[in-house]
Amino acid sequence: MNDRTDARIRTDIAHNARVWNYWLGGKDNYPVDRAVGDQVTSLHPGIGEVARADRAFLGRVVTHLAAEAGVRQFLDIGTGLPTADNTHEVAQRVAPESRIVYVDNDPIVLTHARALLTSSPEGVTEYVDADAHDPEAILRAAAGTLDLERPVAVLMLGILNFVLDGDEARSIVRTLMDAVPSGSYLALTHPTDDADLGGEANVAAMEFWNAHATPPITARGRAGFARFLDGLDLLEPGIVSCARWRAPEATEVAQFGAVGRKP
Numbered sequence: 383m384n385d386r387t388d389a390r391i392r393t394d395i396a397h398n399a400r401v402w403n404y405w406l407g408g409k410d411n412y413p414v415d416r417a418v419g420d421q422v423t424s425l426h427p428g429i430g431e432v433a434r435a436d437r438a439f440l441g442r443v444v445t446h447l448a449a450e451a452g453v454r455q456f457l458d459i460g461t462g463l464p465t466a467d468n469t470h471e472v473a474q475r476v477a478p479e480s481r482i483v484y485v486d487n488d489p490i491v492l493t494h495a496r497a498l499l500t501s502s503p504e505g506v507t508e509y510v511d512a513d514a515h516d517p518e519a520i521l522r523a524a525a526g527t528l529d530l531e532r533p534v535a536v537l538m539l540g541i542l543n544f545v546l547d548g549d550e551a552r553s554i555v556r557t558l559m560d561a562v563p564s565g566s567y568l569a570l571t572h573p574t575d576d577a578d579l580g581g582e583a584n585v586a587a588m589e590f591w592n593a594h595a596t597p598p599i600t601a602r603g604r605a606g607f608a609r610f611l612d613g614l615d616l617l618e619p620g621i622v623s624c625a626r627w628r629a630p631e632a633t634e635v636a637q638f639g640a641v642g643r644k645p
């Protein structure tokens with residue numbers, strides 16, 4: 383950890399990457415993260431299940447894209463702290479030559495990034511410290527590792543919910559997907575306040591989060607989520623609770639998941 387990184391880490395306010403790590407059973411979090419995590423859980427008792435379902439979605443999607451769609455390049459934006467079955471491990475288990483670029487802007491993720499950089503000898507993993515609000519910077523950095531003339535799977539799991547303005551969030555997605563060729567993929571998860579997925583609990587939980595933690599978050603309804611996938615061909619089963627994507631028996635959680643292919 384260098385001094386610059388150290389100075390960016392705040393232990394007096396809960397950070398999303400660390401609270402997400404707490405909900406997933408990890409140890410890379412501080413008392414303030416656990417206190418806020420527990421408060422959110424009291425308002426939204428299913429939140430731990432959301433985090434686990436989201437990671438399981440990542441595993442199924444990356445396995446599918448590597449094994450069946452033949453994708454060998456992954457751009458994982460809003461990576462989170464290293465946990466079990468990180469994107470490069472899932473992809474390189476199927477195809478050791480896979481190349482992965484991780485992107486996050488949380489200083490604690492940066493300090494743990496070396497745990498993400500354990501590539502298979504045939505492949506590459508890289509970590510970029512960048513903000514999702516600046517997709518051009520992400521693309522410039524990713525181009526050092528990924529061939530943007532060849533298909534890329536762009537993973538944005540639980541990250542667009544930190545871009546509060548819907549137009550800006552759509553513009554970020556458009557910039558990223560415009561930069562990759564036909565045959566590329568976009569995989570998304572996003573929390574919802576839609577009542578049919580039990581999303582009412584997100585309303586009070588996010589209000590609490592926004593008063594006590596960082597960065598601020600928003601939920602979106604099905605229509606708002608669907609617009610991120612405009613112009614892409616949706617893979618089966620379309621837009622569902624991320625728990626149910628190719629796991630039809632699973633219990634739904636209040637988080638959408640979908641994968642689109644650029645035609």
Ligand SMILES: C[S@@+](CC[C@H](N)C(=O)[O-])C[C@H]1O[C@@H](n2cnc3c(N)ncnc32)[C@H](O)[C@@H]1O
Pocket residue numbers: 398399402436437440459460461462463485486487488491512513514515538539540541544597
């Ligand atoms: C809910 S976690 C999701 C982690 C992982 N994608 C997953 O699905 O398990 C969101 C991650 O996005 C990161 N993040 C939040 N805002 C960001 C931003 N503006 N730029 C880059 N990363 C951001 C957080 O630091 C955190 O690691």
